[in-house]
Amino acid sequence: LRDDSSIHTSFRSDNDAGMAPPILAALSACNEGAARAYGGDAWTRRVEAQFEQIFERKVGVLLVTTGTAANSLALAAMTPPWGSVICHRLAHVLHDECGAPAFFGDGLKLVPSASQGSKLDPVQLQSELRHGAGDVHSVQPTGVSISQSTEEGQVYECTEVAAISQVCRDNNALLHMDGARFANAVVALQCSPADITWRAGLDVLSFGATKNGAMGAEALIVFNDKLQETLPFRRKRAGHLMSKMRFIAAQMHAYLENELWLANARHANAMAQDMARGLATVPGVRLAAPARSNILFVQFPASMIVALHAQGFDFYHERWGEGVARLVTSFRTTEAMVEAFVSACQQIARANA
Numbered sequence: 094l095r096d097d098s099s100i101h102t103s104f105r106s107d108n109d110a111g112m113a114p115p116i117l118a119a120l121s122a123c124n125e126g127a128a129r130a131y132g133g134d135a136w137t138r139r140v141e142a143q144f145e146q147i148f149e150r151k152v153g154v155l156l157v158t159t160g161t162a163a164n165s166l167a168l169a170a171m172t173p174p175w176g177s178v179i180c181h182r183l184a185h186v187l188h189d190e191c192g193a194p195a196f197f198g199d200g201l202k203l204v205p206s207a208s209q210g211s212k213l214d215p216v217q218l219q220s221e222l223r224h225g226a227g228d229v230h231s232v233q234p235t236g237v238s239i240s241q242s243t244e245e246g247q248v249y250e251c252t253e254v255a256a257i258s259q260v261c262r263d264n265n266a267l268l269h270m271d272g273a274r275f276a277n278a279v280v281a282l283q284c285s286p287a288d289i290t291w292r293a294g295l296d297v298l299s300f301g302a303t304k305n306g307a308m309g310a311e312a313l314i315v316f317n318d319k320l321q322e323t324l325p326f327r328r329k330r331a332g333h334l335m336s337k338m339r340f341i342a343a344q345m346h347a348y349l350e351n352e353l354w355l356a357n358a359r360h361a362n363a364m365a366q367d368m369a370r371g372l373a374t375v376p377g378v379r380l381a382a383p384a385r386s387n388i389l390f391v392q393f394p395a396s397m398i399v400a401l402h403a404q405g406f407d408f409y410h411e412r413w414g415e416g417v418a419r420l421v422t423s424f425r426t427t428e429a430m431v432e433a434f435v436s437a438c439q440q441i442a443r444a445n446a
């Protein structure tokens with residue numbers, strides 16, 4: 094086991110970062126006195142008002158404690174048990190949620206799209222949404238899920254979300270967005286949260302806060318009223334209607350207050366840009382794609398990965414092929430951490446030259 098000092102050299106996950114200080118303070122502050130349970134408290138009302146302001150309209154808001162719960166409940170609400178949801182081949186919902194969407198969705202099927210690159214392609218999606226439609230022997234394609242920002246750190250432009258939602262509408266399918274890193278996408282795109290969601294045709298969003306400064310707080314933002322009819326019951330049945338909801342709501346309130354969510358994401362994205370610039374100077378190291386949000390995929394000489402780990406730098410690399418590593422920055426990443434990493438890469442490259 095590594096001790097706490099490893100956080101100073103960790104690019105493993107934005108989940109490895111702790112809480113943003115204003116969120117920690119909010120948890121303590123909301124501890125005073127009694128508050129109505131199960132979301133009947135004032136913090137929950139304030140969060141609902143904040144989201145209505147952020148999204149410039151009335152929205153359904155359901156707080157939960159994990160992204161897996163948010164995604165699974167959303168997909169379950171929009172899909173019949175015999176339905177399928179098309180997602181990216183690397184989607185978190187497909188690979189990293191232990192079958193929770195199928196569990197909560199009474200057997201709904203996740204189908205990886207054959208889209209190339211790190212985003213879903215509307216043309217490809219068009220044929221995939223028609224595949225098996227009306228055939229009683231096949232699962233019925235009734236939904237699509239996209240991640241914003243994506244698992245590879247890329248972002249869907251507003252026009253790309255709109256093109257996907259148009260294909261969904263043309264095929265009677267609904268559209269979900271896994272926004273575990275929604276803040277990073279909003280900052281990268283410099284667009285309004287409304288433009289990239291409901292104005293682009295989105296039905297439901299999993300709005301993440303945990304990776305970007307909360308302890309454990311995520312929100313389902315429901316734009317399609319039909320989904321709101323069953324979601325409160327689904328949340329309770331899933332065990333995510335927290336009795337002491339004020340502690341989840343207080344986190345989310347502090348996260349949204351004074352645009353902390355955007356400031357944190359701006360910082361994380363800027364650190365990824367710094368990292369990308371630094372790594373571009375290291376011989377033998379190549380970025381898979383330009384830095385857009387807070388995740389970079391980098392091709393290293395395999396021996397450099399071993400040497401970096403030996404020096405205590407922590408990051409994932411086993412999943413994507415020989416020499417490919419994922420580097421994730423967060424609101425906690427400092428310029429010094431990035432410099433230390435880049436200069437270690439430079440030294441290793443020199444030693445191996």
Ligand SMILES: Cc1ncc(COP(=O)(O)O)c(C=O)c1O
Pocket residue numbers: 108158159160161162185186240243244271273274303
């Ligand atoms: C793309 C994406 N979606 C959702 C999640 C949420 O997962 P969790 O259930 O661990 O909060 C994650 C966390 O790693 C993620 O990377």
